[in-house]
Amino acid sequence: MTDQSTQPRPTLEAxxxxxxxxxxxxxxxxxGGEGVREPLVERVRRAVDELGYVPNQAARSLVTRRHDAVAVVIAEPETRVFADPFFALQLRGISKELTAHDSQLVLLLTEGRDDHARVARYLAGGHVDGALxxxxxxxxxxxSLIHGVPxxxxxxxxxxxGSHGVVYVDCDNRGGAREAVRHLVGLGRTRVAHITGALDQTSAVDRLDGFRDVMVDADPRLIVESDFTPGGGERAMRELLDRRPDVDAVFAANDLMAVGAMRALRERGRRVPEDVAVIGFDDMLPFTEQADPPLTTVRQDIEEMGRLMARLLLRGLDRSGSAVADVPSSVVLPTTLVRRVSA
Amino acid sequence: MTDQSTQPRPTLEAxxxxxxxxxxxxxxxxxGGEGVREPLVERVRRAVDELGYVPNQAARSLVTRRHDAVAVVIAEPETRVFADPFFALQLRGISKELTAHDSQLVLLLTEGRDDHARVARYLAGGHVDGALxxxxxxxxxxxSLIHGVPxxxxxxxxxxxGSHGVVYVDCDNRGGAREAVRHLVGLGRTRVAHITGALDQTSAVDRLDGFRDVMVDADPRLIVESDFTPGGGERAMRELLDRRPDVDAVFAANDLMAVGAMRALRERGRRVPEDVAVIGFDDMLPFTEQADPPLTTVRQDIEEMGRLMARLLLRGLDRSGSAVADVPSSVVLPTTLVRRVSA
DNA sequence: CGGCCAAAAGGGAGCGCTCTCAGCAATGAA
DNA sequence: TTCATTGCTGAGAGCGCTCCCTTTTGGCCG
Incomplete structure (x- = not known):
């Protein structure tokens, strides 16, 4: 265990x-050195350097009641987190923003229901300034278990x-979906199908709603419920082909499913995009670019979402700001259609 | 910002x-309640519940000098972390183990060199009990910047x-590579190529060494240096095909490159595995299973590696253990060949 | 050159907890 | 009955820091 040496660290006193x-x-x-005359500042700085002084965060927190730490809670039943770079990108955005504000990132991963109580207790314990x-x-x-923590x-x-004081950051799932479907329609496709995500998540529901906004009276058989996984997309596509062999376009609620769908299409001898146009959601690089064929998709800036979440939280935490200005509210980021080959 | 309510939390005193x-x-x-008579324990427990008391970690740390927190440092220039579920899996293993020991996970992501100083300072600051x-x-x-932290x-x-007190957890990269290459040889392939990972990482070097162990006097043109990315694998494969069109097997240093290589092979009209057998490394599910064709690869248990790292660290931290037993040493986990279709 | 005032520096309390040690009751031996 | 012993429990001292409040300093005006 590389280095146990624990010579007592210098204190403020020293x-x-x-x-x-x-x-x-x-x-x-x-x-920050406010209200201290320059020569003294200089002397103190030198002493700090010479002694290698680092403030004891525990002592500081004890009196300030701030922790300069934010919890990131990822409550995901099992697999998805790990097949999907989604969270990694968000984490990266969050990390950047927190770092810029000298805050630490405490990662809380939950596995199943029991863990929720644990997380709730931790958050309630006031060990962090806020939670994402x-x-x-x-x-x-x-x-419902989270109390007392921004x-x-x-x-x-x-x-x-609607509002009710809940702050969230999301992308325009519904608008993005509409744009995707309109694009397919604009291509002249008339039998446009949709493979939904897991409908217990709002993103999946919103994307489905966006699909319906455009395909107002779509044949219900053109909508297949799935689960955001490649395997799920593949199965859904097969079912779609069985139900409506004449399908000529598919909007999948994410890229992973779109890739799965393309595999099913290839397996059944359909060409993409000639026979069936395919469009995804997320623009999960590099998978979309390197898919075969490269996937047309709806891009959301995932890293930016993470950054924004952190910024919102920190802004809410910042007591110094003017009273009115810093009540943060939810943000919905725009999406953009990225045209590649598949549609 | 959901809930700012901050009624003062109860203290030990209360x-x-x-x-x-x-x-x-x-x-x-x-x-833990050692050395307190049962009726009192009971009374205290009740009071704790009634008041919803949660210990103030800062106050506790101040006196115990423990933090029940471990830093996880991921120092990766840019992209790879995010295209690759590798870290997500390790994190999950780590998280499980830490949770079981009531320790928190502080995630430190670095971006470029400047960040290293920041991380080093944080670790030196004694805010965590150890680092992974x-x-x-x-x-x-x-x-070289990390001091004073296990x-x-x-x-x-x-x-x-060799040793030198450094503790690490790794998989048997060299042995796994040997097994992969032997498998290819056992298939009757004689022009076996290797696409290396980024050779500034020991895993890539070790896998290359394993390749050489078996293909003792391989044509140097059959070894192409690459970078662990799918794009890199694709380019490497093309180069390989140019240099030695008669190549009949490829061992790629990871699955992502193997998938890229297969794309290049398909593009050039070679069938996998009939014309060229392909084998990867990592067994990164679900990508290996769902590759086309499903990828034969060398499996390492990534989550277990994470869990083990945490366990090793915590064991080293545990002061109560007997003096001799708890000096942890490095662990190298075995790998297994997973046969699918590509080789 | 003295006095006044604002700004700068110091003193000291106390954040909530752990841990050592003293106190004290109960028990058993003498 | 008395005294040592054991085993709980309580009192109190800090851990290292911030922040309020007092004291000191130094600039400037009269």
Whole structure:
């Protein structure tokens, strides 16, 4: 275990002694140096460097009641998180933003229901300044367990009835879906199908709604419920081909399913996009670009969503801001259609 | 921002008052209840529940100098982390193990060199009990910056000269590679090529060594250096086909490259496995299973590696254990060949 | 050159907890 | 009955820091 050496780390006191000033002055310098005269600032800085002083966060938190830490809760039953770079990208955005604000990222992964209580207890314990919560399913009990902690959700929670003080960041799932389907229609396709995501998530529901907005009286057989996985997309496509062999376009609720659908199409001897146009959602690079054929899809800026979530949370946390300005509200990011080969 | 309500949380003091005992007794009960008589334990427990008491971790850390938190450092230049479920799986294993030990996971993602100093400072700051560090490249400056924090590395660090007190968890890259290549040879293939990973990582070097162990005097043109990405694998395969059109088998240093290679092969009209057998490494589900054709590969249990890293670190941290037994040492996990269709 | 005032520096309390040690009751031995 | 012993429980001292409040300093005006 590389290095256990624990020579006692220097305290504020030690720095103060070395610089020949009081603890309070060192504290002021360490926290920005406001209202301390230049020569002293200089002396203190030198002492800090020489001693390699690093503030003890525990002691600081004890009195300030801030932690400079934010919890990221990923409540996802099993697999998806790991087949899907989605969260990794969000994490990256979050991490960048938190780093810029000197906050730490405490990652809470849950496995099954029991874990929810654990997470709730942790959040309630006031160990973090706020929470970013992901991937709630409609019936997820977690939100009701979260109290007393400022929270921003990733994706519109199912129970968010309009506003009600819930803050979330989402992309324009419905609008993006509409654009995708309109694109297919614009291509001259008339038998446009939809492979839905798991309908216990609002993103899947919203994308389905977007599909219906355009295909107002679509044959119900052209809509197949699936689950956001490649395998699910493949199965759904087969079923679609059985139900309506004349299908000439498919909008899949995410890229993974679109890729699965293309596999099923190839298997059945249909060409993409000549026989059946396929369009996905997310623009999950590099999979979309390297799919065969490269996938036309609806892009959402996932990393930006993560960054925004963190920014919103931190803004809400920032007590110094003017009272009115810093009540954050939800944000819905735009999507863009990325045309490649598949549609 | 869902819920800002901050009624002051109850302290030990409050619980003590309610239970009619001293602070010390409550503390004892909260920390396991050793040496406290049953009726008192009961009374304290009730008071804790009634008040919804949760210990203040900051106050506790201040005196115990433990944090019940471990940093996970992922130092990866840009893309790979996000195209590759590798880290997600490791994180999951780590998370499980830490949760079981009531430790928190503080995630530190670095972006470029400047970040290293930040991470080093954070670790040196003694905010966590230990660190799990990933994905070091041979020339990575991070290890030299880490001092005073027990650390376990994910994957053998390049500079770990035998032992030297460095603890890491890795899989048997060399042995796995040997097995893969032997399998190809056993299939009767004689022009076996290798697409390497990024050779600034020990995993890539070890896999190359394993290849050479078996193909002792391979034509150097049958070895192409690449970078672990699908695009890299594709380019490498094309080059291989140009250099040695008679190549009849390829061992790619990971699955992503194997998939890229298969794409290049298809593009050039070679059938897999009939004309060219392909084998990967990692067994990155579901990509390997759903590749076309399903990919034969060398499996390593990534989640288990994560779990093991955490376990090793925690064991080293555990002061209560007997002095001798708990000096952890590195672990190399076995790999297994998974036969599917591509070889 | 003294006095006044604002700004800068210091003193000290206390955040909530753990842990050592003292106190004290109950028990058994002398 | 008395005294040592054991085993709980309580009192109190800090852990390292921030922040309020007091004291000191230094600039400037009269």
């Amino acid at each position: 720095v103060a002694a070395r610089a020949g000033v009081s603890r309070a002055t060192v504290s002021r310098v360490v926290n 919560v992901f991937s709630l399913h409609l019936d997820d009990p977690l939100p 929270t921003v959700y990733g994706g519109r929670p199912g129970w968010s009835d | 619980v003590a008052a309610r239970a009619g005992v001293s602070r010390a007794t409550v503390s004892r009960v909260v920390n 560090v990933f994905s070091l490249h041979l020339d990575d400056p991070l290890p 650390t376990v590395y994910g994957g053998r660090p390049g500079w770990s000269d």
